[in-house]
Amino acid sequence: MLFSKRVREAANASWEASFTHPFVTGIADGTLPLDSFRFYVLNDAYYLSCFARIQALGAAKADDLPTVSRMAAHAQSTYEAELSLHAKFSALLGITEEEQRTLRPAPTAYAYTSHLFRAAYTGHLGDIIAAILPCYWLYYEIGERLQGAQPDEPIYREWIAAYGGDGFKQLVQEQVDRLDEIAEKVTEADRERMLDHFVTSSRYEYQFWDMAYRKEQWPV
Numbered sequence: 001m002l003f004s005k006r007v008r009e010a011a012n013a014s015w016e017a018s019f020t021h022p023f024v025t026g027i028a029d030g031t032l033p034l035d036s037f038r039f040y041v042l043n044d045a046y047y048l049s050c051f052a053r054i055q056a057l058g059a060a061k062a063d064d065l066p067t068v069s070r071m072a073a074h075a076q077s078t079y080e081a082e083l084s085l086h087a088k089f090s091a092l093l094g095i096t097e098e099e100q101r102t103l104r105p106a107p108t109a110y111a112y113t114s115h116l117f118r119a120a121y122t123g124h125l126g127d128i129i130a131a132i133l134p135c136y137w138l139y140y141e142i143g144e145r146l147q148g149a150q151p152d153e154p155i156y157r158e159w160i161a162a163y164g165g166d167g168f169k170q171l172v173q174e175q176v177d178r179l180d181e182i183a184e185k186v187t188e189a190d191r192e193r194m195l196d197h198f199v200t201s202s203r204y205e206y207q208f209w210d211m212a213y214r215k216e217q218w219p220v
């Protein structure tokens with residue numbers, strides 16, 4: 001069985017829980033309160049600024065120059081595609097640069113990015129791809145499921161449009177293929193650790209929706 005299929009199956013419960021989370025279904029039917037979405041945008045901008053650094057660490061840990069270049073291009077595309085989407089949302093939601101700059105990330109945003117940094121700093125490129133792949137792949141599957149949904153809220157329509165396109169599909173497939181190539185070459189112990197990273201990131205993806213939906217705060 002392809003390694004990508006194995007990890008996808010191992011994480012399936014978290015993925016199914018994401019598909020039916022009220023944050024996700026609320027984007028599709030327009031019932032998600034805008035203040036939850038605003039909370040998501042603020043914490044997601046923090047997440048993405050970490051994510052681009054982790055992709056760049058992947059570039060630094062790659063074995064060959066073409067992969068260095070591709071991972072660096074992925075970091076660049078996070079900056080361009082994701083953050084420009086956020087710039088649009090921030091303007092529509094009245095999020096100021098000052099508010100974004102002084103944001104203290106919510107516990108789940110902090111924990112998820114810390115998990116990614118841990119995988120990236122302690123592991124090799126395979127660990128990094130395994131840890132970051134749910135971010136790409138889950139959003140792609142959600143984008144596909146939400147195609148055709150017509151929420152009244154234009155911001156939610158924009159969000160749906162961003163993740164369903166063919167350009168995004170190619171980026172996801174490239175990372176899936178990279179995961180499978182690396183998994184063929186490494187040891188079973190490496191594969192077990194990579195699987196664990198994928199499952200943990202999938203769990204955090206679910207928690208991220210829940211964090212935003214509930215506007216999670218530090219208890220003290």
Ligand SMILES: Cc1ncc(C[n+]2csc(CCO)c2C)c(N)n1
Nearest residue numbers: 044047051077078082135136139208
């Ligand atoms: C919590 C969270 N998880 C995944 C994404 C989506 N995402 C982040 S980076 C990237 C790949 C390059 O664009 C994708 C698809 C998000 N925005 N927030």
